[in-house]
Amino acid sequence: MSNLENLTNKILDDAKNEADRIMKESTKINEDIIRSKVNEANEKKKKTIEKASAEAAMMKDRIISNAGLKIRDEKLKAKQEVLDRVFKLSKEKLKVLNEDEYLKFLKNNLKTLNLKGTELLIVPEKMKSKVKAAGLFPRVSDDETVESGFLLKDKDVTMNFSFDSLVDYLREELESEIAQDLFKE
Numbered sequence: 001m002s003n004l005e006n007l008t009n010k011i012l013d014d015a016k017n018e019a020d021r022i023m024k025e026s027t028k029i030n031e032d033i034i035r036s037k038v039n040e041a042n043e044k045k046k047k048t049i050e051k052a053s054a055e056a057a058m059m060k061d062r063i064i065s066n067a068g069l070k071i072r073d074e075k076l077k078a079k080q081e082v083l084d085r086v087f088k089l090s091k092e093k094l095k096v097l098n099e100d101e102y103l104k105f106l107k108n109n110l111k112t113l114n115l116k117g118t119e120l121l122i123v124p125e126k127m128k129s130k131v132k133a134a135g136l137f138p139r140v141s142d143d144e145t146v147e148s149g150f151l152l153k154d155k156d157v158t159m160n161f162s163f164d165s166l167v168d169y170l171r172e173e174l175e176s177e178i179a180q181d182l183f184k185e
Helices: 002-095 099-112 125-134 163-182
Strands: 120-122 150-154 157-161
Touching: 002 163, 099 125, 157 163
Parallel strands: none
Antiparallel strands: 120 150, 150 157
16 A cells, blocks of 8 residues: 555655646746736826926916016017007197297208198197298188198198108107117117
8 A cells, every 4th residue: 555655655645746736837927917017007107297297387388488478478569559559649849839949840841842832831839920021932721720740732732741641750750769779679
């Protein structure tokens, strides 16, 4: 019987060794799978964090850019308001020229024009008597007036030299120069 017992023990030992080998192999495979899945999860985590960081950086840049544009627009709006005020004040100041300055302005401008002599000069009400007394132009309107500057009418043609019109006409030309003086940066 001892042979049978030896054979049984041998079979049992072989089976136990095979079971141990299978368990070790199974454990190694399990550890490899777990390590692989952990590495895969870490890689996904890393990519997700990188993507989120890139999106956050882009969003931050976009917010900063939008804020910069908004600030620039507000500055431009404020500068435009200042320029509007400058030109408005210029018009108001021109409207209250004293008589001597007004006559000088009128004389200088009439000299530069190619006139026929049939035109009718229209001036502000408060300047009519001074203009007539100065004899700068043969025909000065008694009925019509202008708020500032002067008009010249000849049949259907009117030449407008009102201060509002002159300032508006010259505004585009002068605006950048005035802006440079006002907003030195």
